[in-house]
Amino acid sequence: MFGGGRAPILVLSQNTKRESGRKVQLENINAGKQIADVIRTCLGPQAMLKMLMDPMGGIVMTNDGNAILREITVQHPAAKSMIEIARTQDEEVGDGTTSVIVLAGEMLAAAEQFLEQQIHPTIIIRQYRQALEDMVQFLEGPLSVPLDRSDKNAIAEVVKGCIGTKFLSKWSDLAVNIALDAVNTVLLEENGRTEVDIKRYAKVEKIPGGSVEESRILRGVMLNKDVTHPKMKRHIKNPRIILLDCALEYKKGESQTNVEISTETDFTKLLELEEEHVKRQCDEIIALKPDVVFTEKGVSDIAQHFLLKAGITAIRRVRKSDNNRIARACGAVIVNRTEELQESDVGTGAGVFEIKKFGDEYFCFVDECKNPKACTILLRGASKDILNEIERNLQDALQVARNIILSPRLVPGGGAIEMAVAQRLMQKATHGPYRALAHALEIIPRTLAQNCGANTIRTLTALRAKHANHTDADKPCTWGIDGETGELVDMKVKGLWEPLSVKLQTYKTAVETAILLLRIDDIVSGSKKKGDKEVPTPSQMQQQEAQGAD
Structure with a gap:
C-alpha cells in the first residue's frame, strides 16, 4: 500500500461515471471500513506506528490517527469524508482521532446487514439518531463523574491516561507537568468567561540535540x-x-517619487x-x-x-x-x-x-516572567522525526488538560465507557439497527484486546458479564481492558479516566458521519473519462442545429 517514494495512496474509486441505489451505499460502507482498518492497529498502549512517505521523500512515523490520515491520498468521496472527521475531531477536542474513525467504520459496517435485507436507509438513520440521543443522555447523566478542578493530582492522572497510548508515554510525568503548567499559564478568566488559547499562546519550539529529559516549559517566550x-x-x-x-x-x-538632484549638496x-x-x-x-x-x-x-x-x-x-x-x-x-x-x-x-x-x-x-499569560515549551530530542512525534503527542496532552479545565467531567477509560453505554442501549433496544449500533460500540474494547494479543472472544465475554452484573444505575461500571496486558481491570483502581467532552465529540461525530454516508444513494462524477462521448451543452446544440439549417 505504501512505498515507491510517493504519497501512500489508497485506491477506492468508482468504476462507472454514475452509480446509484444500494450499490453506492454498500460501496460507501466498504470505503469507510477500509479507512478504519488502516488505523485500527493505532489504538491503545500497544499501538503500532505507521511509516508514511511523502512525494518529496520525507517520512512521518506516528500512531496519531489524524496525522496518518492527513498523509494518505484517497480517491473515493466517502473515504475522503471519513478522513475529514478525524480532522474535525482534532480541531474540536484534540484527542480521540483514531477512536472516531474506528467507531464510524464499525457503525457503517453494522448497517450493511440491514441494507441487504432491503430495509430502507431512513429507518436505519432514525434508529441511529435515537441511539445517539440516548447515548448523550447516559453520558451526561449517570455514566460520567464530576472532577474537582483544583485537584492537581486527579487532572494529572487523566492527562497521563491520554499520553499512555503514545510514544511520549516513557516520559509521561515530564509531559504531564509541562501540559498542566502550560494550560494554567495561558488560562485567562474575564467577565465570568474562561479562555484557554493553546494554539496562540503556548508555542512549542523544537531543538534537535540533547535528551528528551531536557525538555522544559519556560515562564516566558523564546x-x-x-x-x-x-x-x-x-x-x-x-x-x-x-x-x-x-x-x-x-x-x-x-516608485511614483521623482527626485531631481542638480548639485552635490x-x-x-x-x-x-x-x-x-x-x-x-x-x-x-x-x-x-x-x-x-x-x-x-x-x-x-x-x-x-x-x-x-x-x-x-x-x-x-x-x-x-x-x-x-x-x-x-x-x-x-x-x-x-x-x-x-x-x-x-x-x-x-x-x-x-x-x-x-x-x-x-x-x-x-x-x-x-512574573505573571506570564503566554509560554514556550522547549523540546529537545535525538532527531527531527522524534521531536515531531513528541510535539504531536504533547499537543494531545495540552488539549486534554484544556478540555478538563473547561468541562470537568470524566468517564472511565480502557473501553469501559463503551461497554457501559452499549449495555444501557441493549436494555432499551427494540429495533435491529438500534441494537446493532450498541454492538458497534464494542469495537473499542475488542480492538484494545486485539492490539495487545489477548484472546478477544474470552476477554469480551468476561467484560460483558462484569457490566451485565453491575446493579448501581447511578454510577458507571468501571471495568475495562488493560491495554498493556489484555486483562480485565477496574479503571477506578488503575486510575485511567478520559474527559467527557472528548467522548461526547467522538460519538456525535462517528454517528453523524455514519448517518451522512447512509443517506447517499447516488454518486455522479463530474469528471470525463477517456472513451466517453462528450454531452453537448444546450448552447452547443443550438449552434449545431443552426449549422444544419444552413
Whole structure:
C-alpha cells in the first residue's frame, strides 16, 4: 500500500461515471471500513506506528490517527469524508482521532446487514439518531463523574491516561507537568468567561540535540533570533521591554517619487533628512529608557548606532504572533508609531533577557516572567522525526488538560465507557439497527484486546458479564481492558479516566458521519473519462442545429 517514494495512496474509486441505489451505499460502507482498518492497529498502549512517505521523500512515523490520515491520498468521496472527521475531531477536542474513525467504520459496517435485507436507509438513520440521543443522555447523566478542578493530582492522572497510548508515554510525568503548567499559564478568566488559547499562546519550539529529559516549559517566550548588532548586550536582568510594529528606518518613497538632484549638496541634504527622521524615532524610544526593543519590521544601521550608544538592545523582524506572546508574557503594549510611546506601554514583567546558542543557532529568551499569560515549551530530542512525534503527542496532552479545565467531567477509560453505554442501549433496544449500533460500540474494547494479543472472544465475554452484573444505575461500571496486558481491570483502581467532552465529540461525530454516508444513494462524477462521448451543452446544440439549417 505504501512505498515507491510517493504519497501512500489508497485506491477506492468508482468504476462507472454514475452509480446509484444500494450499490453506492454498500460501496460507501466498504470505503469507510477500509479507512478504519488502516488505523485500527493505532489504538491503545500497544499501538503500532505507521511509516508514511511523502512525494518529496520525507517520512512521518506516528500512531496519531489524524496525522496518518492527513498523509494518505484517497480517491473515493466517502473515504475522503471519513478522513475529514478525524480532522474535525482534532480541531474540536484534540484527542480521540483514531477512536472516531474506528467507531464510524464499525457503525457503517453494522448497517450493511440491514441494507441487504432491503430495509430502507431512513429507518436505519432514525434508529441511529435515537441511539445517539440516548447515548448523550447516559453520558451526561449517570455514566460520567464530576472532577474537582483544583485537584492537581486527579487532572494529572487523566492527562497521563491520554499520553499512555503514545510514544511520549516513557516520559509521561515530564509531559504531564509541562501540559498542566502550560494550560494554567495561558488560562485567562474575564467577565465570568474562561479562555484557554493553546494554539496562540503556548508555542512549542523544537531543538534537535540533547535528551528528551531536557525538555522544559519556560515562564516566558523564546525566539529564534539574535541581536542586530554584535556589541549589543546579550544578558539583561529585569529588562524594560518596548514592542514596536513599525520600522526604525527611513521610509523610502514608492516608485511614483521623482527626485531631481542638480548639485552635490542636494544628495547630502537627502541623507541628512533620512538621518534626522531615524534620530527622532530613536530619541522617542530612548526617552523611555528601555533595555530591549523588539520590532516586527527592520532596523537600519543608523538606528542600530543610536540605540547601541544609548545601551539598548534591538531585535528585528519578529513575527506578529511572537510579538503578541511577548506582550502577554511581560505586560508590554505593541505600539505602531514611536511618537505614541508612553510609560504604560513598557513591559517590566520579565525577569531576564538573554541570548543563548544551541548548535549553530542563536535563540533569544524573555524568561522568568512574573505573571506570564503566554509560554514556550522547549523540546529537545535525538532527531527531527522524534521531536515531531513528541510535539504531536504533547499537543494531545495540552488539549486534554484544556478540555478538563473547561468541562470537568470524566468517564472511565480502557473501553469501559463503551461497554457501559452499549449495555444501557441493549436494555432499551427494540429495533435491529438500534441494537446493532450498541454492538458497534464494542469495537473499542475488542480492538484494545486485539492490539495487545489477548484472546478477544474470552476477554469480551468476561467484560460483558462484569457490566451485565453491575446493579448501581447511578454510577458507571468501571471495568475495562488493560491495554498493556489484555486483562480485565477496574479503571477506578488503575486510575485511567478520559474527559467527557472528548467522548461526547467522538460519538456525535462517528454517528453523524455514519448517518451522512447512509443517506447517499447516488454518486455522479463530474469528471470525463477517456472513451466517453462528450454531452453537448444546450448552447452547443443550438449552434449545431443552426449549422444544419444552413
